[in-house]
Amino acid sequence: MEGNNTPAAGGGKREQIIETLKTKSALLQHIFDNTQQVFGQLKEILQEYAVEVNDRLEGTTDKRVKMEYRDRGKFEAQLQMAGDILIFSMHTNVFQFERENIIWQNSYVKQDKQNAYCGVINIYNFLADSFKYNRSADEGYLVARIFINRDFQYMVEGKRQVTFRHDNFGQGAITPEALTEIIENTMAYTLDFDLLVPPYDTVKLVTVDQMNTKIENSKLQTGKRLGYQFRSDDV
Structure with missing residues (x-):
């Protein structure tokens, strides 16, 4: 038929879609695999770290003062340090930085914008009692996040992560030693990040339902900075 030799409508768009699948989608999958590999290394470090710390604490302090590692699944791990819990959570998506981010001033990123696509591992700090007493309204705080590219x-953003700023991005691949330093910086910050008494005006009113819930399950909302402003540059 005469129409058989006519290019299919939208053929150019189809080729563009195929090319995107071959390049960008493959890139994102590669970054996901890298991030998952690093997260596996991070889990191993956490587990070994907890064992070593507990060995050194044994017989020297209260038995309740210890580290407990827990694997919470493929994309999550937990480390409890006495009254604090750190949750390490790998996001399953790959991200690009917003155009206003200072990362775009980095020479490595300027060479190839694909270098700025990153997987993310977030580190959150919660109170151990929030989980122990199932206080679902309690707040946790993002204390660090690790970005990993192809x-x-x-690069690391977060509390006391002063040696991993944007200008270091592209100057070295992540290693177990670097991961250990990131973890230790996060631990040190968390242990110094004290639970503050909330301002009087933020807790002076309580509903009957909240009080009944508190009596049953100790569930009044609690957080280390509840009632205070928590800023990204707090140290």
């Missing part, structure tokens, strides 16, 4: 280059 070349295993990394």
Whole structure:
């Protein structure tokens, strides 16, 4: 038929879609695999760290003062340090930085914008009692996040992560030693990040339902900075 030799409508768009699948989608999958590999290394470090710390604490302090590691699944791990819990959570998506981010001033990123696509591992701090007493309204705080790209280059944003700023991105692949330093910086910050008495005006009113719930399950909302402003540059 005469129409058989006519190019299909939208053929150019189809080729564009195929090319995107071959390049960008493959890139994102590669970054996901890298991030998952690093997260596996992070889990191993956490587990070994808890064992070593507990060995050194044994017989020297209250038995309740210890580290407990828990694997919470493929994309999550937990480390309890006495009254604090750190949740390490790998996001299953890959991200690009917003255009206003300072990362775009980095020379490595300027060379190839695909270098700025990253997987993310978030680290949150919660009170151990929030989980123990099932206080679902309690707040946790993002204390660090690790960005990993296609070349295993990394950057860390967070508390006391002063040696992993944007200008270091592209200068070295992440290693177990670097992961250990990130973890230790996060632990140190968390242990110094005290639970503050909330301002009087933020807790002076309580509903009957809240009080009944508190009596039953100790569920009045609690957080280390409840009632205070928590800023990204707090140290």
